[in-house]
Amino acid sequence: MAAASLSSRRLAVSILLMAISSIAYATQDEYASMMSSHFMGLHPRAGSRLLAAVKKGDRCDPVTNNICQGVQAKDGRQLLHCCKKHCRNVLSDRNNCGVCGHKCGFGHLCCSGKCTAVAYDVNNCGKCGTACQAELRCEYGSCGYA
Structure with missing residues (x-):
């Protein structure tokens, strides 16, 4: 046994x-x-x-754990960088526009990584990506006749 x-x-x-x-x-x-x-x-x-894949908001460290430096996300619509210990989309983040720490001023939005005055920009009228027709201009964020 x-x-x-x-x-x-x-x-x-x-x-x-x-x-x-x-x-x-x-x-x-x-x-x-x-x-x-x-x-x-x-x-x-x-x-x-x-x-999982890296996404906006993930925790990171620019020196020791830079998991999102230049990573594209959302089918190329986002470009992530490690800004103050979080992955940020530098193409649309008003506080990190184009690069970490570059803040857009009053009345500006971050459109494709550039601070843009959306109240008067015919290619970004009122918000990023909203373009006015050729004969119209952008005034106070809406397209109108000249």
Whole structure:
């Protein structure tokens, strides 16, 4: 009876060790894949199936954990940079327009990374991307006849 109990324990320990070793190898393979992606110029998180893609608002550090430096998001509509420990879209953020820390003044919005006076800009009339027709001009944020 004691011999049967000892062999069932050995069997259980062997199965447990095999399961642990397969997990360790999978983790090593994922790490190797991440590192090879990193050295090929790709974002290190892009190849991992365990980590999500970088998005606006994610925490970062410009020196030690700069996960969003120049990363495009939302099908290229966003360009993320690490500004004050958070990923920010420098194409539309009024407090980080074009680069971190560049604030747009009163009456200006950040349109495509440039501070724009949307009250008078015919290509961004009232808001970014709203263009007036050729014969119209932008006055106080709405398109009207000249």
